[in-house]
Each structure stands twice: as structure tokens, then as C-alpha cells.
Amino acid sequence: MTLIAAENIRASYGANMVLRDVSLSVEPGEIVTVVGPNGSGKTTLLKLLIGAERPQSGLITRKSGLRIGYVPQKLHIDPTLPITVERFLRLPGGTTRASCAAALQKAGVPGLSRRQMSALSGGQFQRVLLARALINEPDLLLLDEATQGLDQPGSAAFYIQIEEVRQKTGCAIIIISHELHVVMATSDRVICLNGHVCCEGAPEIVSAAPEYRALFGTGTGGALALYRHEHDHKHDETCAHNNASQVKQTEAAE
Amino acid sequence: MLDDFMTRAALAGVGVALAAAPLGSFVVWRRMAYFGDATAHAAILGVALSLALHISVFAGAVAVALAVALTVTVMTGRGYAMDTLLGVLAHSALALGLVAVSFLSGIRIDLMAYLFGDILAVSRGDLAVIWGGAALVVGLIGWRWSALLTSTISAELAYASGIDPKREQLVLTLSLAVTVAVAIKVVGVLLITAMLIIPAAAARPLSRTPEQMALTAAAIGGLSAFIGLRAAYALDTPAGASIVCVAALVFLATSMTTNLTTKA
Numbered sequence: 001m002t003l004i005a006a007e008n009i010r011a012s013y014g015a016n017m018v019l020r021d022v023s024l025s026v027e028p029g030e031i032v033t034v035v036g037p038n039g040s041g042k043t044t045l046l047k048l049l050i051g052a053e054r055p056q057s058g059l060i061t062r063k064s065g066l067r068i069g070y071v072p073q074k075l076h077i078d079p080t081l082p083i084t085v086e087r088f089l090r091l092p093g094g095t096t097r098a099s100c101a102a103a104l105q106k107a108g109v110p111g112l113s114r115r116q117m118s119a120l121s122g123g124q125f126q127r128v129l130l131a132r133a134l135i136n137e138p139d140l141l142l143l144d145e146a147t148q149g150l151d152q153p154g155s156a157a158f159y160i161q162i163e164e165v166r167q168k169t170g171c172a173i174i175i176i177s178h179e180l181h182v183v184m185a186t187s188d189r190v191i192c193l194n195g196h197v198c199c200e201g202a203p204e205i206v207s208a209a210p211e212y213r214a215l216f217g218t219g220t221g222g223a224l225a226l227y228r229h230e231h232d233h234k235h236d237e238t239c240a241h242n243n244a245s246q247v248k249q250t251e252a253a254e
Numbered sequence: 255m256l257d258d259f260m261t262r263a264a265l266a267g268v269g270v271a272l273a274a275a276p277l278g279s280f281v282v283w284r285r286m287a288y289f290g291d292a293t294a295h296a297a298i299l300g301v302a303l304s305l306a307l308h309i310s311v312f313a314g315a316v317a318v319a320l321a322v323a324l325t326v327t328v329m330t331g332r333g334y335a336m337d338t339l340l341g342v343l344a345h346s347a348l349a350l351g352l353v354a355v356s357f358l359s360g361i362r363i364d365l366m367a368y369l370f371g372d373i374l375a376v377s378r379g380d381l382a383v384i385w386g387g388a389a390l391v392v393g394l395i396g397w398r399w400s401a402l403l404t405s406t407i408s409a410e411l412a413y414a415s416g417i418d419p420k421r422e423q424l425v426l427t428l429s430l431a432v433t434v435a436v437a438i439k440v441v442g443v444l445l446i447t448a449m450l451i452i453p454a455a456a457a458r459p460l461s462r463t464p465e466q467m468a469l470t471a472a473a474i475g476g477l478s479a480f481i482g483l484r485a486a487y488a489l490d491t492p493a494g495a496s497i498v499c500v501a502a503l504v505f506l507a508t509s510m511t512t513n514l515t516t517k518a
Contacts, residue, residue, distance in 0.1 A: 050413055050414045070414035072408055072410050078284075080282045080283055081406070083464055087464070092401055092403070092415050132411075
């Protein structure tokens, strides 16, 4: 049974169309990664999925009683706000101490509950955010660039933790990222987004797709040599991103 | 007991401190200090209008403070920079209020009493308004506490938990307008933000949770009001300003203790 499905979603800010005809669905237990360059509408898509914004047209259906756990991008808590990890986990209410401790355990950071949020390291902070998302035993976890600000080993460790969480709890996971190379290994399915769904499928298929390479292959120039794919190809003529107006639209969306 | 003007003044000061503590904590956490200032300055226009229309000063001040606060909230959503808007609206409302007051022929009002407060002249009726307003603010913030805290930490987390941060922002805006209106008599429009921010800031180093900070701020605010009044009586100084001075001294003391402990 499908947990969440979006059908032909359109969204825009002013005259600027951010998402057009985007469809996706997530089944129980799946890990789906959404990749796309800056301004490709990833965050907008996520806001639509958690219900923070409404689509201009199209339909989003959630399984009735769907519990969503959300791990935001690096969160800034003002230093004037004193708050312990436990108090943070118990917001906005209805959570017991025992379930906080269990969630911290699942997220790989047991025993932090009495620490101040401001005293945590970057990696600990992201894991506490993960713990908070796990508290109400979600059917679906949403991660928005959850490893921003972590170094490479840090984010690799974080994704291994995610994989473990999936194995233990069986929840489905949507990961939104612009750094595909780390995310890839754990994903069942990758959706390449740039205003619309460029291509979709198993990680190997997407990374070989000309649409994906058009977005990530030539755009980053030499930096990409660090990663495992090479960009010795020309753009496929059918790929929309060769179109100049398309490129402009992408830039405007940023 | 309420026949003594000093008792009434002390009760008024403590009432304002109680409402200002939880609200002031949010003002500090959300960096809304200038927003509080703007709302307070605008209240002078409310005072002038209520004197002209012969309605209660409290009602006029709440109405104008709320109108300005809502205008700022709506217009910042449309791409104006918040501090520019606040500067424009706050000072226009203050200037307009001062001009409007000068047109009130026949009534000679003591503008200083509204700018700096006149806590020693608090009547039984004023006391009822102050405690009524304070109870409303404390009740409102207490009721929405968890939702407010969640949306203060992150709007997205709030949405994901089914909370609408925009609605919570309205709760704060309304509380701010009410607090400003009840505090005019006690500390005056120019020092209201001080009562919001200084006790909360002084409580910060002593607190480990948001709840502790709000309660400690209430204690510090109440104590400052009490000691400030005594000092004003003994030294023959302006009462509202003396209260703020005591709160500032407490802030100095608590911030110095933390600096010492972190260095040690």
C-alpha cells in the first residue's frame, strides 16, 4: 500500500514555476533519494509533502493515519534559548522520557538527554534531529539535506545510521540531497529532479542516464573527477537541459 | 490595603513583570526586540486617539499597537525588510501621536506620564486592567506554550507536527499589544521593551530549559519592580526608570557570574 503519492504537482512562486508535473510515490520500507541542483525545487517538494505548502494544482494523497518523521536541514537554535536534548525531543508534547531515551538509542546517541542542545557537536546535533523524527515511530522519514555541515566521514556514518534505522523499524525514507555520491549506496530508487522529474530508477540507472549527467556531469567541471563517473559524453539532444531557456529558468529559481 | 499608593504601585509593577516574563523570553529567543519597541512607540498614537474620542486609554493603545504589529507582519511577508518597516511605522505612529496630542484643545495632558509611566498614580481601576491584561497574556502564552516553542525553534518542524507557525506568531503579536497597553501606566512606552527583555536576558545564564528561563525572568522582573519602587521612594527618583535600573543591575550580576564560571 502506497504511503504517500504526489500526482502531477505544480508549484510556483510568483511567475516562477518551481515544480511542474511532478509525480512520485513511496511504498513501505523503500529508501527514495531525490537529487537535484540548487533551485531545482527539492525543498519545495518537501514542503508540499509535509503539508507546509499547498500545490497550485495536482494531488497529494497520504495513507490515512500516516506518521511522518521530519529531519530538517541544519537547524539554528538561538543561543539565548536554553534547552536540553530531552526537552527538545519532547516538543510539542505527549512524549514520555522512556520513548526519548529509546529514540536516542535508535539514532546512535544514547545518554545525551541531559545535555544542552547548544553544547552538541554537528554530528550529535543531526542525530538528535533524527531521534526526534523517530520518536512517534513514523511510517515515513523525510530528510532534507540532513548532512549539510557534516564532513564526508560524518555524513557517511549518518547514512549508515539511516540504513540501520530502516532495518530496525521498517519505515520508508525520502532523502533530499544534492550530494548523490554518499546517498547512492543506501537508496533503492533515485529521482533526479530539476523542476520536473528528469529521470528515475535504480541508482546505477540514474547515474548512467544522460539527463542526470547533464545536470551533474558537466555542471561541476573538474570537481566531479573526485566521483566515480566520468563526463566524457555530450548532452543527449533529447535532454531538456540543453535548451537555453530551460537553463535560465533554473537559474531564476535559485 | 489597596488604599496605600505604594501597595497599588507594587502590585501594578509585579503584574506587568509577570506578563512580561514569558512574552519577553519569546521576544529574546525570536529576536523581536525592535518589534516590541515599534509596537510600544505606536501605542502613543493610541493614547492620543483614545483621549480625543473619550474612550479608555487601554482600548486605544491595544487597538493601535495591534494594528501596527499586524501591518508589519503582513508587509514583511511581501518582501520589505523588517527593520526598515518597523522604523517607518514605529516612528511615524509616534510622531503622529505627538502631533495628534497637540490638537487636543481643552485637555492639557501630561505626555511625560505616558512616555515614562506614572506608576505611583495607579488607581484601583488601573490595577484591575493591569492584572486582567496580565492574566490574559499569561493564560494565552501558557495555553500555546509548546506550539509557540516548537515554531520558535523551526517553522518546518512545527508544520511537520501539525502546528501553524503563522497562527502562533499572531498569539505573540496579540500578547505584545496587550502587554504594551497595560505597561504604559507602569513604565511608559519608552521603557516597555526594557521590562520585556532585561529580566529574560538576566534569567538566561541561570536556566537550563525554556520553562526555567520564563519563571526566573518572572521572579527577576517582580523583584526588580519591588526593589525599584522602594529605591524610588527612598531616593526620590522616577519610579519606572528605577525599576528598569534594578533589572539592569541583576542582568549585570548574572552575566558576570556566568563569565566567571566559564573561564574557571
